[in-house]
Amino acid sequence: MTRSNVIVVGAGFGGLASAIRLQAAGQQVTLLEKRAQPGGRAGQIKTNGFTFDTGPSIITAPHLLEELWSGAGARLQDDVDLLALTPYYRIYFADGRYFDYGGTPQQVEAQLRSFDPGAVDGYRRFMHATRRIYQRAFEDLANQSFHRLSTFVKLVPELLRLNAAQSVYDFVSRFFRDPQLRSVFSFHPLFIGGNPFRASAIYSIVPYLERQGGVWFARGGMYSVVQAMHRLFERLGGRVRLSAPVEQVLIDDTKRAVGVRLRSGETLAADAVVLNADVTSAYTQLVPARFRTRMTDRRLRRYRYSMSCFLLYLGLDRQYPDRLLHHTIVMAARYRGLIRDIFDGHGLPPDMSLYLHAPTRSDPSMAPAGGESLYVLAPVPHLGAGIDWRSQAQAFRDRIVQFLEHDFGLTGLQESIRAERWFTPLDFRDDLSSYLGSAFSIEPTLLQSGWFRPHNVSEDVAGLYLVGAGTHPGAGLPGVLLSAKITSELIAQELPATMQPLLAENAAV
Ligand SMILES: Cc1cc2nc3c(=O)[nH]c(=O)nc-3n(C[C@H](O)[C@H](O)[C@H](O)COP(=O)(O)OP(=O)(O)OC[C@H]3O[C@@H](n4cnc5c(N)ncnc54)[C@H](O)[C@@H]3O)c2cc1C
CATH class of the missing domain: 3.50.50.60 (FAD/NAD(P)-binding domain)
Incomplete structure (x- = not known):
C-alpha cells in the first residue's frame, strides 16, 4: 500500500x-x-473554439x-x-422591464427609484439589517464547526434575534413593497440551492456580501x-x-x-x-x-434535497450585446408558483426562469472572434420528481431555445448555433455522483x-x-x-x- x-x-x-x-x-x-x-x-468544456464553464460562474x-x-x-x-463586473447582473421581468443590479450604492439607488421611489429608503435599511447578519453569521459563525450540539444551542437565541426563523422572502418583504424588487433581493438563495420562501433570513446576506466584496469573473x-x-x-x-x-x-x-x-x-x-x-x-x-x-x-x-439544473451550452457565431450582459437573469411572471414547482413539483413547470452566462462580455477569448459561448441554466426539480430526462431532454432544450429566440428576443439564435452540449439531472447523478441528481446537495x-x-x-x-x-x-x-x-x-x-x-x-x- x-x-x-x-x-x-x-x-x-x-x-x-x-x-x-x-x-x-x-x-x-x-x-x-x-x-x-x-x-x-x-x-x-472546450469545443470548436468555444470555452464553457460548466457550473459556477x-x-x-x-x-x-x-x-x-x-x-x-x-x-x-x-x-x-x-475581473470586477459592473453591473453584477441584469434581471429581466416578464413585462420587459429590467433591473441592472450592482455597482456603487448610487447606481443601485438610481435603478431602485425607477421601480419605486420609496424603495431607496427600504434598500438602505435592508443593507443595514443584512450587515448585522453578515458580521455575525458569515464572519463569525460560518467559520465554526458545528459538530457539537452545545455550540449550536448556545447560539439559538442570537439566531432568532437575527430573524433566522423567518424566510428570506418574508424578511426582504419588510423592506420592499414592489413585487419585482422583492424578487430582485430575495432570489439569491437559488444560487446555493435554497428556496427563497423557506431558506432562513440568514441567507439574505448575499446582496450585502456582493456590495462589500463585488462580483468577479476570472x-x-x-x-x-x-x-x-x-x-x-x-x-x-x-x-x-x-x-x-x-x-x-x-x-x-x-x-x-x-x-x-x-x-x-x-x-x-x-x-x-x-x-x-x-x-x-x-x-x-x-x-x-x-x-x-x-x-x-x-x-x-x-x-430535503435542493433542486437540480438543466444546463445548455451553446457556441454561437454571433453575440447579443444589447440583450445579454455577462450575467443575465430572466424571470418568469410567476415567482412563488414557479419556485414551488421547481422544489416540490412533479413535472417540468410550464414557464421558465433562466440564468444566462455570456463570458465574452468580459473575456473575448472564451469564443471565436465575434462569437459567444452562451451557457443557459434552467432550475428544474431533482430526480425525486420522476421526470424521465432520457425522453424529455431534447424537447426541453427545444423549448428553451424557442423561448430565448421568440419570447426573449435572441433573434436567429437557432441558426447561429455552432456547438452544443447539455447536462441534465441524470448527469449530476451519474457523472458527479450527486444523490437524486441535486445540483446543490442538501x-x-x-x-x-x-x-x-x-x-x-x-x-x-x-x-x-x-x-x-x-x-x-x-x-x-x-x-x-x-x-x-x-x-x-x-x-x-x-x-x-x-x-x-x-x-x-x-x-x-
Ligand atoms: C450549475 C451550477 C452553477 C453554480 N453557480 C455558482 C456560482 O456562480 N457561484 C458559486 O459560488 N457557486 C455556484 N454553484 C455552487 C458551487 O458550484 C458548488 O457548491 C461547489 O462547486 C461544490 O463544490 P464541492 O467541493 O462540494 O464539490 P463538487 O463540485 O461536488 O465535486 C465533488 C467531486 O468529487 C468527485 N467524486 C465523487 N465521487 C467520487 C469517488 N467515488 N471517487 C473520487 N472522486 C469522486 C466528483 O467527480 C467531483 O469532482 C453552482 C453550482 C451549479 C451546479
Whole structure:
C-alpha cells in the first residue's frame, strides 16, 4: 500500500481547497478524483473554439480565495486574473422591464427609484439589517464547526434575534413593497440551492456580501481558478490522481479510517480520509453501512434535497450585446408558483426562469472572434420528481431555445448555433455522483443548517472528515471554501503534521 497522511476523495472546490490547506500545513496529501478533470461542478468544456464553464460562474467573497493562497505562501493575483463586473447582473421581468443590479450604492439607488421611489429608503435599511447578519453569521459563525450540539444551542437565541426563523422572502418583504424588487433581493438563495420562501433570513446576506466584496469573473473562466488551485497544490508537493474513482473507505476494527480502495482494486493507506464527493453518495456508497450508526442511509435520505439544473451550452457565431450582459437573469411572471414547482413539483413547470452566462462580455477569448459561448441554466426539480430526462431532454432544450429566440428576443439564435452540449439531472447523478441528481446537495433550510447539517467530521468513524456543498456551512464557493477551512482545522487538531509546515513568509521569497 502507498502511504500518505491524508487522502482527499474528490477534487471539487472543497477537495482542492482542503488539500491545499493540509499540504501547506505539513501533511502529505493525495487527492483522488474519479473524473478525468478536477473541479467537480466547476468543470470545463472546450469545443470548436468555444470555452464553457460548466457550473459556477460568479465569484463573490474573493477574500476567501486570497486567504487560501496566502495560507499556502502564495499570492492569488500571481495565479488568477480576477475581473470586477459592473453591473453584477441584469434581471429581466416578464413585462420587459429590467433591473441592472450592482455597482456603487448610487447606481443601485438610481435603478431602485425607477421601480419605486420609496424603495431607496427600504434598500438602505435592508443593507443595514443584512450587515448585522453578515458580521455575525458569515464572519463569525460560518467559520465554526458545528459538530457539537452545545455550540449550536448556545447560539439559538442570537439566531432568532437575527430573524433566522423567518424566510428570506418574508424578511426582504419588510423592506420592499414592489413585487419585482422583492424578487430582485430575495432570489439569491437559488444560487446555493435554497428556496427563497423557506431558506432562513440568514441567507439574505448575499446582496450585502456582493456590495462589500463585488462580483468577479476570472479571466479564462472559473476553470482557470480550478487549474490554478491544482497547480498550487502540486507546487506544495501534493499528489493528484485523476480518473481514480474511490470505491470504499477502509476502516479498521477500532472504527478508524485507515485508507481507501480504488475501483481498480488498488489500496492506499492514510492517517485520515477527507470525503469531498457528494455527502450522501459518499456516505452511502463509500462507507459500509455497518460502521454508520449516526449517518444511516435512512437519516441521509430523510434530508430535503435542493433542486437540480438543466444546463445548455451553446457556441454561437454571433453575440447579443444589447440583450445579454455577462450575467443575465430572466424571470418568469410567476415567482412563488414557479419556485414551488421547481422544489416540490412533479413535472417540468410550464414557464421558465433562466440564468444566462455570456463570458465574452468580459473575456473575448472564451469564443471565436465575434462569437459567444452562451451557457443557459434552467432550475428544474431533482430526480425525486420522476421526470424521465432520457425522453424529455431534447424537447426541453427545444423549448428553451424557442423561448430565448421568440419570447426573449435572441433573434436567429437557432441558426447561429455552432456547438452544443447539455447536462441534465441524470448527469449530476451519474457523472458527479450527486444523490437524486441535486445540483446543490442538501437544501439550505434552518433545520438543515449548522448542527443539523452533516458535520465536517464523521460522528461514526474516527479519522474520517467531510468537506463540500452538502456539509456545514453549505453550497456555493464561499460556503465550500469555508468548509475546507473548518475541516482542515479539525484535522490539524487531531493529526500532528509530519513535514515542516509551509510558512507564508518563507514561501513568498
Ligand atoms: C450549475 C451550477 C452553477 C453554480 N453557480 C455558482 C456560482 O456562480 N457561484 C458559486 O459560488 N457557486 C455556484 N454553484 C455552487 C458551487 O458550484 C458548488 O457548491 C461547489 O462547486 C461544490 O463544490 P464541492 O467541493 O462540494 O464539490 P463538487 O463540485 O461536488 O465535486 C465533488 C467531486 O468529487 C468527485 N467524486 C465523487 N465521487 C467520487 C469517488 N467515488 N471517487 C473520487 N472522486 C469522486 C466528483 O467527480 C467531483 O469532482 C453552482 C453550482 C451549479 C451546479
